[in-house]
Amino acid sequence: MYNPKSLKAEEFIDHSEILETLDYAQKNKHNAELIDEILEKARKRKGLSHREAAVLLDCDIEEKNQEIYKLAEQIKKDFYGNRIVLFAPLYLSNYCVNGCVYCPYHQKNKHIARKKLTQEEIRREVIALQDMGHKRLAIESGEDPVNNPIEYILESIKTIYSIKHKNGAIRRVNVNIAATTVENYRKLKEAGIGTYILFQETYHKESYEKLHPTGPKHNYAYHTEAMDRAMEGGIDDVGLGVLFGLEMYRYEFAGLLMHAEHLEAVHGVGPHTISVPRIRHADDIDPSAFDNGIDDDTFAKIVACIRISVPYTGMIVSTRESQACRERVLHLGISQISGGSRTSVGGYVEPEQDDERSEQFDVIDSRTLDEVVNWLMRMGYIPSFCTACYREGRTGDRFMSLCKSGQIQNCCHPNALMTLKEYLMDYASEDTKKVGLELINKEIDNVLSDKVKSILRANLLNIEKGERDFRF
Numbered sequence: 001m002y003n004p005k006s007l008k009a010e011e012f013i014d015h016s017e018i019l020e021t022l023d024y025a026q027k028n029k030h031n032a033e034l035i036d037e038i039l040e041k042a043r044k045r046k047g048l049s050h051r052e053a054a055v056l057l058d059c060d061i062e063e064k065n066q067e068i069y070k071l072a073e074q075i076k077k078d079f080y081g082n083r084i085v086l087f088a089p090l091y092l093s094n095y096c097v098n099g100c101v102y103c104p105y106h107q108k109n110k111h112i113a114r115k116k117l118t119q120e121e122i123r124r125e126v127i128a129l130q131d132m133g134h135k136r137l138a139i140e141s142g143e144d145p146v147n148n149p150i151e152y153i154l155e156s157i158k159t160i161y162s163i164k165h166k167n168g169a170i171r172r173v174n175v176n177i178a179a180t181t182v183e184n185y186r187k188l189k190e191a192g193i194g195t196y197i198l199f200q201e202t203y204h205k206e207s208y209e210k211l212h213p214t215g216p217k218h219n220y221a222y223h224t225e226a227m228d229r230a231m232e233g234g235i236d237d238v239g240l241g242v243l244f245g246l247e248m249y250r251y252e253f254a255g256l257l258m259h260a261e262h263l264e265a266v267h268g269v270g271p272h273t274i275s276v277p278r279i280r281h282a283d284d285i286d287p288s289a290f291d292n293g294i295d296d297d298t299f300a301k302i303v304a305c306i307r308i309s310v311p312y313t314g315m316i317v318s319t320r321e322s323q324a325c326r327e328r329v330l331h332l333g334i335s336q337i338s339g340g341s342r343t344s345v346g347g348y349v350e351p352e353q354d355d356e357r358s359e360q361f362d363v364i365d366s367r368t369l370d371e372v373v374n375w376l377m378r379m380g381y382i383p384s385f386c387t388a389c390y391r392e393g394r395t396g397d398r399f400m401s402l403c404k405s406g407q408i409q410n411c412c413h414p415n416a417l418m419t420l421k422e423y424l425m426d427y428a429s430e431d432t433k434k435v436g437l438e439l440i441n442k443e444i445d446n447v448l449s450d451k452v453k454s455i456l457r458a459n460l461l462n463i464e465k466g467e468r469d470f471r472f
């Protein structure tokens with residue numbers, strides 16, 4: 001029944017294959033010889049199958065676990081260096097016809113304020129985001145064909161790209177909206193979106209149906225096959241994710257990797273990103289009602305094992321996680337984080353009033369973007385506002401082949417330095433600027449190609465003179 005090439009959800013996420021995988025992993029969790037073999041394969045940086053990865057996740061030999069963490073760190077360094085890409089979510093509307101039991105936007109929640117931004121309000125939100133220094137957004141919206149039809153989303157994307165306030169610009173809009181039709185995905189592609197993101201929430205069909213009792217999202221197959229339709233519609237960068245805490249994490253982990261294998265098998269390109277959200281407190285939602293929550297150690301192990309299993313896939317962690325937890329997982333494989341986020345509709349312009357709350361979850365890391373940038377640099381990371389690839393047409397398999405050849409490093413590193421310099425010139429506090437300029441000076445020496453180095457130096461000077469938007 002299990003067939004990664006099938007287009008049917010229940011065949012590429014085959015329940016019995018997951019159960020057998022979990023059983024295999026349990027039986028082999030002390031099998032040092034097999035674990036060594038898997039680690040040896042992982043060192044070749046070609047990734048692992050879901051079965052192999054599941055064994056590493058279950059492995060309880062302390063010494064081998066240390067090797068797993070070390071390898072994850074090394075792979076992170078080799079593929080992503082010390083760069084961390086920054087983005088912010090922008091909530092457009094929290095009208096939703098679905099009944100997801102873990103989300104405060106579920107239709108039956110009558111005490112949350114329902115809001116939908118007008119184009120003028122979007123303009124104000126985007127200006128606020130540009131004034132913070134953001135260049136990359138992920139737009140979010142509930143599913144509601146009447147209030148949030150595709151035309152509304154498309155118009156909003158157009159508005160966002162059109163706003164040029166001072167030196168600000170949103171250069172990449174990623175989209176996180178409900179599963180839709182091939183035709184609508186085509187329209188999103190034409191609107192110039194970056195990544196299409198859709199979290200599976202849980203791969204366990206029975207739980208999925210219970211957690212989504214009403215609304216179109218109840219349809220497990222339609223939701224799970226969404227990425228295939230997105231790719232058919234021409235979107236070649238897609239972002240996967242599960243909401244850890246809903247189902248058993250081992251099940252989700254295997255399902256997630258099977259989904260990635262399926263995309264690779266059918267479309268020749270795996271997911272562009274994987275997000276690892278954990279369930280959080282929100283209006284009407286008590287995370288303790290879900291008894292599959294995972295602790296920070298397990299969370300770190302999941303991040304490390306994903307890093308090893310799909311080295312070419314970016315990994316995202318949001319402000320759902322605390323500063324301490326983000327610090328811990330950054331070096332294990334995370335390549336993108338959000339910063340200065342507001343998870344309410346209209347929250348960048350007007351902070352939420354207690355009697356009119358509309359946020360999707362409580363933000364744990366509530367620092368400003370400047371504080372996040374400063375913190376990253378003090379830990380030795382280069383905060384990057386780069387959006388170059390998709391604007392240069394490096395998406396899908398073109399992006400993956402550059403990644404696999406290692407060439408992408410020649411773009412990511414100088415792009416990170418140039419976009420950081422823009423940020424420092426336009427938005428940073430004095431202290432952040434000082435730390436950042438020192439970091440850039442130091443990092444120029446790490447650019448290997450002399451040609452790239454000299455273009456980079458010239459561009460950095462031009463940024464000082466007021467020019468913007470250079471990229472490799």
Ligand code: SF4
Binds near residue numbers: 096098100143
């Ligand atoms: S998770 Fe998404 S689809 Fe479900 S209620 Fe929340 S906004 Fe609606």
Ligand code: SF4
Binds near residue numbers: 386415
């Ligand atoms: S060059 Fe491409 S892969 Fe590298 S940070 Fe920029 S957009 Fe991402």
